[in-house]
Amino acid sequence: MSESLIRVSEIFGPTIQGEGALIGQPTVFVRTGGCDYRCSWCDTLHAVDSSYRHDWHPMDAAGIFAEVERLSGGTPLTVSLSGGNPAIQPLGGLILLGREKGYRFGLETQGSLAKDWFADLDVLTLSPKPPSSGMEPDWDAFQDCIAAAGANTRLALKIVIFNEADYAFAKDAVARHPDLPVYLQPGNHTPAAPAEDDTTIDMDGIMERMRWLIGKVSADRWFDATVLPQLHTLIWGNLKGV
Ligand SMILES: C[S@@+](CC[C@H](N)C(=O)[O-])C[C@H]1O[C@@H](n2cnc3c(N)ncnc32)[C@H](O)[C@@H]1O
Ligand SMILES: Nc1nc2[nH]cc(C(=O)O)c2c(=O)[nH]1
Numbered sequence: 389m390s391e392s393l394i395r396v397s398e399i400f401g402p403t404i405q406g407e408g409a410l411i412g413q414p415t416v417f418v419r420t421g422g423c424d425y426r427c428s429w430c431d432t433l434h435a436v437d438s439s440y441r442h443d444w445h446p447m448d449a450a451g452i453f454a455e456v457e458r459l460s461g462g463t464p465l466t467v468s469l470s471g472g473n474p475a476i477q478p479l480g481g482l483i484l485l486g487r488e489k490g491y492r493f494g495l496e497t498q499g500s501l502a503k504d505w506f507a508d509l510d511v512l513t514l515s516p517k518p519p520s521s522g523m524e525p526d527w528d529a530f531q532d533c534i535a536a537a538g539a540n541t542r543l544a545l546k547i548v549i550f551n552e553a554d555y556a557f558a559k560d561a562v563a564r565h566p567d568l569p570v571y572l573q574p575g576n577h578t579p580a581a582p583a584e585d586d587t588t589i590d591m592d593g594i595m596e597r598m599r600w601l602i603g604k605v606s607a608d609r610w611f612d613a614t615v616l617p618q619l620h621t622l623i624w625g626n627l628k629g630v
């Protein structure tokens with residue numbers, strides 16, 4: 389694959405951004421294929437597990453942007469870059485192309501890999517992985533991501549929480565990065581394998597974790613935290629492409 393080609397798992401929308409700092413805002417998603425992590429509870433295995441790589445297509449920036457424009461009807465909006473880990477892909481050219489036409493870009497990453505083009509994003513959401521994921525954050529790489537974003541890119545910290553250990557991890561992450569706005573997101577337990585085409589979610593479990601999390605931040609007087617469920621999951625379950 390040529391250096392400039394981007395491995396795309398799916399392009400979809402407009403839908404609403406279902407998570408974090410831009411929740412509720414209309415957006416088109418560009419989801420890239422491939423990830424350097426393998427979180428135990430990843431809800432997007434079709435963009436992570438290499439057994440799905442036959443569905444990942446190399447595309448150039450112009451081809452991706454043409455599809456974004458088709459989906460948006462040519463009206464500029466925020467494009468959400470996610471994955472997999474989109475930081476693995478050469479997305480700098482796509483971002484510049486879109487910005488020239490008035491589009492804005494957000495990107496979701498675990499913070500394991502910094503790119504200089506993070507400085508051209510509007511919002512960089514960093515989602516370090518808590519203990520329940522089975523992964524361990526590289527805080528030096530995480531710091532590099534913040535530095536790469538520079539002064540003109542809004543940053544957000546988004547942490548998935550399943551249990552007490554994850555909550556303690558979130559507290560530690562915030563202690564390391566007290567200036568970042570923080571979003572706490574209850575975990576969505578063990579989505580079915582993509583091939584099973586089962587979109588059912590454990591709604592009771594998610595709501596129970598929301599109530600528990602709100603209780604925790606209230607008791608701790610953690611008043612600059614924002615607690616949000618995955619809105620798209622509440623609406624559509626684990627449906628792909630929404
Ligand atoms: C699928 S990931 C892709 C981007 C990047 N690899 C990352 O993890 O930030 C997008 C977001 O979904 C979150 N996520 C993944 N699986 C989840 C689950 N089962 N419940 C709640 N959030 C989940 C991730 O933590 C991340 O914030
Ligand atoms: N609507 C919607 N919002 C999202 N926010 C983050 C997502 C992701 O998978 O990165 C996602 C997604 O897949 N759909």
Ligand code: SF4
Nearest residue numbers: 423425426427430472
């Ligand atoms: S880092 Fe993101 S895409 Fe990769 S496995 Fe974890 S949640 Fe899934």
Ligand SMILES: [Mg+2]
Nearest residue numbers: 431432470618
């Ligand atoms: Mg998702």
